[in-house]
Amino acid sequence: MRLDTLSTLNTERAARRPALVVTDPADGSQRLVRGAEIDADPLAEALRKRLASDASGLIEDVEGRPLFVAVHAPPLxxxxxxxxxxxxxxxxxxxxxxxxxxxxxxxxxxxxxxxxxxxxxxxxxxxxxxxxxxxxxxxxxxxxxxxxxxxxxxxxxxxxxxxxxxxxxxxxxxxxxxxxxxxxxxxxxxxxxxxxxxxxxxxxxxxxxxxxxxxxxxxxxxxxxxxxxxxxxx
Missing domain, CATH: 3.40.50.720 (NAD(P)-binding Rossmann-like Domain)
Structure with a gap:
């Protein structure tokens, strides 16, 4: 994980805000999606379901390629x-x-x-x-x-x-x-x-x-x- 992505993730976690890290297994590229930004994301529906279930796992992008979503939700x-x-x-x-x-x-x-x-x-x-x-x-x-x-x-x-x-x-x-x-x-x-x-x-x-x-x-x-x-x- 890139240092800037990790820094942003730690900031969100410290503020008790959910975030998701989306990884492309094909090339290892990653991006972080804050909970407040999900609705504007092209993969909004799939990301919302992952966050609601509090379970990391695979989704598909708009072209049908697999992506791995790591869910980082605050503890109850x-x-x-x-x-x-x-x-x-x-x-x-x-x-x-x-x-x-x-x-x-x-x-x-x-x-x-x-x-x-x-x-x-x-x-x-x-x-x-x-x-x-x-x-x-x-x-x-x-x-x-x-x-x-x-x-x-x-x-x-x-x-x-x-x-x-x-x-x-x-x-x-x-x-x-x-x-x-x-x-x-x-x-x-x-x-x-x-x-x-x-x-x-x-x-x-x-x-x-x-x-x-x-x-x-x-x-x-x-x-x-x-x-x-x-x-x-x-």
Whole structure:
């Protein structure tokens, strides 16, 4: 790989932006396509499918010649809004799955390093914290406080950023009230329907550890289904 291509790739990866490196096996030539540039590329459809499936592999150019596409997508990260017991149980499980977790909660009595060893904890309101750390399509956001003053700004930011997964704790009745608030905030039904609520797979979870397990299982299942569907269409 040429030094300028590698430098650009490292810049995109550091900024959590996807990029693809297209190689012609016939002569070894390479070019880098930033995620934001895919739509303008002559091979846009094939590149979009590769990126959506998060799988490197062969495609064909406009003349039918094989090209190899190496996909460089940011790793999935978890942002948990709410330094609650569920989040404490979730933290070590997320680590075992290779998922980077950040915890946000303005309640300083809960958002302490002692309760979340080895996990970044931000004791700020989510609108300020999320603006600073940024959300993207490679982020899963979990709203876990059951407090609209804290959860709603986080959900609003996640929907606008088109996060890979958005989930919220609460009963169906609680979520119905949440839906009304989001409608008043200008979100349509299609956007709101992206929220998994009640959060987590229905496994009859009761304890914080069981609920954490159900949440992570749903996050993984959602992402796997999307990638399998993308690969099937490739």
């Amino acid at each position: 990260r978890l942002v948990a809004v709410g330094a609650v017991h569920i989040t404490q149980a979730l933290a070590p499980m997320a680590g075992q799955l290779g998922l980077d977790l950040t915890v946000i909660d303005p309640r300083t009595a809960f958002a302490t390093p002692e309760r979340f060893p080895g996990v970044p904890v931000i004791a700020e309101w989510p609108d300020a914290a999320l603006e600073r750390i940024g959300l993207d399509a490679y982020t899963a956001l979990l709203a876990l406080t059951h407090d609209p003053k804290i959860d709603d700004p986080a959900l609003t930011a996640a929907l606008r950023a088109e996060c890979a997964y958005v989930g919220a704790l609460g009963s169906r009745k609680t979520h119905a009230r949440r839906v009304e608030r989001l409608r008043e905030a200008g979100f349509d039904q299609e956007k709101i329907a992206r929220i998994h609520a009640p959060i987590g797979l229905d496994i009859g979870a009761v304890s914080p550890a069981e609920i954490a397990l159900a949440i992570l299982a749903q996050v993984v299942a959602t992402l796997r289904r999307e990638r399998i569907a993308a690969r099937a269409g490739a």
